[in-house]
Amino acid sequence: MNNDDMNKKTSTSAASEAEQFRTMFGRIKTEVGRIMVGQEEVIDGVLTALMAGGHVLLEGVPGLGKTILIRSLGEALDLKFSRIQFTPDMMPADIQGTSVLMEKTQGGQEVKFREGPLVSSLVLADEINRATPKTQSALLEAMQEKQLTVGNRTIKLEEPYCVMATQNPVEQEGTYPLPEAQLDRFLFKLVVGYPTESEYHDILNRTTTSENIDIKEVSTGAEINRLRSVVRSVPVPEHVQGYAIRLVMATQPGSEYAPAIVSEFVSLGSSPRGAQSLLLGGKVRALMAGRFAVSCEDVRETAKSALRHRVMVNFHGISEGITPDHLIEVVLSEVKQPNMSGSTPQPTT
Secondary structure, three states: OOHHHHHHHHHHHHHHHHHHHHHHHHHHHHHHHOOOOOOHHHHHHHHHHHHHOOEEEEEOOOOOOHHHHHHHHHHHEEOOEEEEEOOOOOOHHHHHEEEEEEEOOOOOEEEEEEEOOOOOOEEEEEOHHHOOHHHHHHHHHHHHHOEEEEOOEEEEOOOOOEEEEEEOOOOOOOOOOOOHHHHOOEEEEEEOOOOOHHHHHHHHHHHOOOOOOOOOOOEEHHHHHHHHHHHHOOOOOHHHHHHHHHHHHHOOOOOOOOOHHHHHHEEEOOOHHHHHHHHHHHHHHHHHOOOOOOOHHHHHHHHHHHHOOOOEEOHHHHHOOOOHHHHHHHHHHHOOOOOOOOOOOOOOO
16 A cells, blocks of 8 residues: 555545544533523533533523533433532532441441542532632542542542533622632533523423423443543644644743733643633644644634633733733734744744
8 A cells, every 4th residue: 555545545534534523422412402591602611621621611690501511411421420519618528438337237337438529520510619718629639630549548440531611700609719720620611601592482482381301321431441442543743732832831921932812811821721612622622623733723713712810910910900811902003923834923022
């Protein structure tokens, strides 16, 4: 087989994998959409995080369907699903599990370990900012290390493993803001907005009548793991990777690529995990477009979701009404895309 034949075979295989990925992504999205009204960008973001092997944080006021979205996703996938409603009095053992004294059938007692809701595949962490720092640290270990440490016991968590957390940005009483280290573990932060007028009609028609919608299982854990491998295999051209790196550097105050507004109003920019999130999200977008290579536009479209929780606005910026989304828009407008030859644009002066 000559090189042309090998390249043609490789191209055909890549196109087939991209089509299979897009088909399965669409089936899951359609099934979730039978319950969830609107919020198409949020649904895409949640599914992208799942396929990319990351965790996702959903922020929005109560009643916008954050919990319903994640629960319906759990029903559409043949995965072990659990829900944790965080409260300030919750302890790490409540989510990790604990040893309990059990009665034996033959008589007597024995100590057995009872797993908590973190030992699952898809975990809904509802109102995560109501958990105390001690409990948040237990969740952090599960998210980052894919394991739990309880006493001298270490429990490995099976893949796929995904934490989908919600938080209310308005209510402050009885809440504990997530530390930067934990925010950085989320692949994406998605903002859930209000429905449109037409979407309100659909919501009311579905929720105030006797209609009962059952979600069907359309995928399995093994299939999700396979699709994650497909995502990881999507190549990233060097000039696209360089563009992602420059976008991340542009969020860091004092960087050679940082716009003046970033250096003035940002206390902490994105870590390298931001660049990882840009590329992983870009790979999923490329597959959804039927391409087996990431473009600069794929990276741009992922920027807000991947970076908004990694850009910390200082007190001066907060007082001026500056938001992370606004800063990212400035970064996207000032950091120029490289051409196909990979030539590097000049830093912002």
